Amino acid sequence: MSADAAAIGAVAAVGAATVLAGAFGMRRGRTTSDFYVASRSVTPRWNAAAIGGEYLSAASFLGIAGLILAYGFDVLWYPVGYTAGYLVLLALVAAPLRRSGAYTLPDFAEIRLGSAVVRWIASLLVVLIGWLYLLPQLQGASLTLSTQTGAPRWLGGLVVSAVVLTAVGVGGMRSITFAQAFQFWLKFTALLVPAVVILVVWQHRGDGLPDGYPTAPTSITVTVRAATAVDVPTAETITIDGTLDAHPVTGLVVVGAGEHHLGAGTRVTLRHGDVVPVVKSLPAQRNVDWLRPLGSGRPHPLYASLSLILAICLGTMGLPHVLVRFYTNPDGRDARRTTLVVIVLLSSFYLLPTLFGAIGRRYVPDLLLTGNTDATVLLLPERMLAGLPGVILSALVTAGAFAAFLSTASGLTVSVAGVLSQDVLGTGRDRHRPQRLRSQRLRAFRLGAVAAIGVPYLLSLPSEHLGLAAVVGLAFAVAAATFCPLLILGIWWPRLTDAGAVAGLVTGGLLATAAVVVTVFGAAGGGWFGALLDQPAAWAVPLAFLVMVTVSLATSSRRPRDVNRVMTRLHAPEALAKELAELRPSSR
């Protein structure tokens, strides 16, 4: 009970702090410019912490550790990719994007190509990627709250949506910057402190990881929520109360190796040393294979690893909530420095989930039976430390997890709402209608925010819980197949045309989305075909590039006439741009 109270207290504290930071920002920020982009008065350090805060989502905080517990070494590519994505962004996009003056990806498309169609397609994609990314955040929130307090499955997502809408509605971007930076440090602390404690306890106990299948570290009772198929790696005698293979059973049962079916509500009690049955959707691997590269037990692991790396490295630049942050840098040089600080922050953070996942394989292997591996980080501290210290650490990780949902969800909500209010409700920062009242614009923005988070919340209610990091990986794949070619070619290749951009965005968007839909509904099947659909980036990204380049070359007459001026604007250092502005004071 006291553990529940501590978890609820932690969630309440994080929520209150977020809204307070929002109110604080509001007191200081009064203009529309403050509301949208924090008046560009944010220093690289603050901004980098804010980017880190926004970027480290439920997938990073909970998902990676869970995937490591289930799949092992190959999952280490997720955090490496999440960091390397910023390296690619730093080299290719950071400074020119800031100099373009684009606030959203559709803005960039319009500035570079001067085409309303490209803008419209880009808006559609921002909303799609934003929703695809928000969905797992809200599911993660629900999972966390129900794991820690037994609350109903719909509550966590609702809490996150409400807090985000309050903070966004009250404060806008300025407050979000403070809140995000605060949340980065909260998340980092919330993972660092338990990680250190766990490591010390683990060293103290001197437990190694045995080579065989994962075994229960102590006596554990697991209740299976719905009817489940499980793999029992070796024949053994375990205690089961409920239904096993359609027969009612109570007490000790001899279970043969192979596939078995557990009925809904069945209780499985594992004694110390019992081999843990593994839910059918996860691979039952011996620890010695689990430790090995390409030992994840998934089909075509090398292809999957390489395609995943590509998706994450190239998808980062196309995430809508990342881009908005770059606009709050004062200039292109600061945009680069901010990105470098982000890389340093992420590098420190991503050392931690690996530790949780690897030690979790030893102490919370029962999650393999429920399939609920995203709960690794949440359960591990309590499992390893009895009594009050365990409760306190557990409350701390719960707070960190909620910070993760809140920060990513609010960042995404702001950017999707910005696009919805500008391009769908049509009342954004419309240059051609300056008489638009500020209050009207803000009302549209708030309305957009409700749609931005409301829709994925409703979608999160019925859909089955997929692995957090896996769904986020799909959002990365869509971003990599669409916005990555648009940004890279738009910034570095003057011959890009609007027709080429449209063709490339549509090709990449349709291919990646189709692969996502097939994978999410589980229709992909196994073999090469399934592997290709599961990780679409390796073929969808090159195809999108190819189409964009080919169509652009074929429609060279459509090249924008002001392309040289735009290229100058993207690449000329600000110091020089100032001189340019002085040369023609009237034309700006």
Added chain:
Amino acid sequence: MNERVRVIHPRTEAARRVATRPASREIDEQTGLGELYMRTLIRSQRRLALLVCATVTVLLGGCALLGAYVPRLDTVRIAGVALPWVVLGVLIYPVMIGIGMYTVRQAERNESAFIEIVRRRP
């Protein structure tokens, strides 16, 4: 009488004015010369970007392929942890930070070299 008088050639002023026509004006007016300046800057930045991307590709791809084709690497242990975990879990991050630092420094160097050229054109 012995006051110093500065003697100047009547055409020096005019000549100097032509010479100090700033390159930024060329860029702003999109003259052929201005475009050439910009193209040089963009080319140097593009070369840097490609170099960094190639390095990242070799680094990540190399690690993936080594892990796949040299399975004996995981028998090597550092403080009880298998080498692939040490590399991908820890060591790769400082390497990426190093590449990032190089990128920032080099990009800023390219820019200041460009500003230098533009400001004091021969």
